[in-house]
Amino acid sequence: xxxxxxxxxxxxxxxxxxxxxxxxxxxxxxxxxxxxxxxxxxxxxxxxxxxxxxxxxxxxxxxxxxxxxxxxxxxxxxxxxxxxxxxxxxxxxxxxxxxxxxxxxxxxxxxxxxxxxxxxxxxxxxxxxxxxxxxxxxxxxxxxxxxxxxxxxxxxxxxxxxxxxxxxxxxxxxxxxxxxxxxxxxxxxxxxxxxxxxxxxxxxxxxxxxxxxxxxxxxxxxxxxxxxxxxxxxxxxxxxxxxxxxxxxxxxxxxxxxxxxxxxxxxxxxxxxxxxxxxxxxxxxxxxxxxxxxxxxxxxxxxxxxxxxxxxxxxxxxxxxxxxxxxxxxxxxxxxxxxxxxxxxxxxxxxxxxxxxxxxxxxxxxxxxxxxxxxxxxxxxxxxxxxxxxxxxxxxxxxxxxxxxxxxxxxxxxxxxxxxxxxxxxxxxxxxxxxxxxxxxxxxxxxxx
Numbered sequence: 001x002x003x004x005x006x007x008x009x010x011x012x013x014x015x016x017x018x019x020x021x022x023x024x025x026x027x028x029x030x031x032x033x034x035x036x037x038x039x040x041x042x043x044x045x046x047x048x049x050x051x052x053x054x055x056x057x058x059x060x061x062x063x064x065x066x067x068x069x070x071x072x073x074x075x076x077x078x079x080x081x082x083x084x085x086x087x088x089x090x091x092x093x094x095x096x097x098x099x100x101x102x103x104x105x106x107x108x109x110x111x112x113x114x115x116x117x118x119x120x121x122x123x124x125x126x127x128x129x130x131x132x133x134x135x136x137x138x139x140x141x142x143x144x145x146x147x148x149x150x151x152x153x154x155x156x157x158x159x160x161x162x163x164x165x166x167x168x169x170x171x172x173x174x175x176x177x178x179x180x181x182x183x184x185x186x187x188x189x190x191x192x193x194x195x196x197x198x199x200x201x202x203x204x205x206x207x208x209x210x211x212x213x214x215x216x217x218x219x220x221x222x223x224x225x226x227x228x229x230x231x232x233x234x235x236x237x238x239x240x241x242x243x244x245x246x247x248x249x250x251x252x253x254x255x256x257x258x259x260x261x262x263x264x265x266x267x268x269x270x271x272x273x274x275x276x277x278x279x280x281x282x283x284x285x286x287x288x289x290x291x292x293x294x295x296x297x298x299x300x301x302x303x304x305x306x307x308x309x310x311x312x313x314x315x316x317x318x319x320x321x322x323x324x325x326x327x328x329x330x331x332x333x334x335x336x337x338x339x340x341x342x343x344x345x346x347x348x349x350x351x352x353x354x355x356x357x358x359x360x361x362x363x364x365x366x367x368x369x370x371x372x373x374x375x376x377x378x379x380x381x382x383x384x385x386x387x388x389x390x391x392x393x394x395x396x397x398x399x400x401x402x403x404x405x406x407x408x409x410x411x412x413x414x415x416x417x418x419x420x421x422x423x424x425x426x427x428x429x430x431x432x433x434x435x436x437x438x439x440x441x442x443x444x445x446x447x448x449x
Contacts, residue, residue: 007441025051027108028040030044032153042069045062051132052072056140058074069157075146076145079444085146085174085440087131087148089128098420114425115423121422122410127180128150130432131148158391174365175404176396176403178405179410183410184384188382189379190384191369191383194285194357195386195388197394200317202313203228203336203346211309227341236275246331247328250282252286262274286385290318295313323356325356333348354394355394356389365443368439368442369406376431408435408436411428
């Protein structure tokens, strides 16, 4: 076991190499979704494997996940009597979107005003290099056993969720650390204790056999886009609360967040209201939200004076941590069937769901994590929920019910995750890596003593 001051110096000295590793990872556009080259995800997995090997991880290999995209696994056996910790991150990323909205090329890590910009710089290639920084600090000889799993399809797929239970012994550990979260504010150490679940479907509305002239037929023939728009408008009440029968959240116990700061971070335009009732924490962490995240209909540029015969929307639900995502998806579909106007024809496809997670924030492992964060950042540790989802966490929780799961990372509210100009703060990355090093060091000491 290393002294804390030695670890602090070792992490600091590792940072130039850590940032170079991040640069290599960001350079690969690893979008694990249909319509994007599979080869880039495969390349990203190999780059990840190379970086983990160079950091001292042993038995590193790329896992071919049936029906999905490649993950990366490696391990270091535990010293006698020491616990084993499973470290998680993911190497796939969201698409860059319109590159014109970026201030620098999305797949080139670019330093600007003290932050490093690029797709995946925060979510979640920073999680990979956080783990490798810790491995480097221990010179490949940590005081605990290490297993590392780097997922290749967290953003869009779920194949690893089926793979893990089929290989339960491979991933079995005494504690799990998920480096895909972050802090409530820059420099404020935070443990995430809840994750919302997610569910989505595609609804298709058909009213006509084909598009027809709006002047000749408009006024009596129903338009599919108008029908779909009327259905979408029923998803919320006048105040913006979710209005789907049966979908009700629950209050978060403490209200601390500033609506003014939230408006700034979310980019809400001046004069535009926030939606929903209750505290921000309740609305963002323990209540439902519903959004139309995609729409298939003619663009304005390609529009003509015709009635639309078919329109589609992808509707996304965020689900409170302990609610059943599949049940919520069923209630969404039931609601849409109930509100469809004019007896338009409906069909549904691409049903997807992932469970949420609520952490038991007690016990010695959680206490060691809190102290590690406090020592690394020099501040009291906060707790928060997350409106986002990590489906594999609920799999770990069900498969290993006695294994504590720690959720942290190095993002912050200004990281613009999933948006143009995504970024990570290098000091936040260094502090998060130091906290993880302290955690491993102190966990070993707490158990062996």
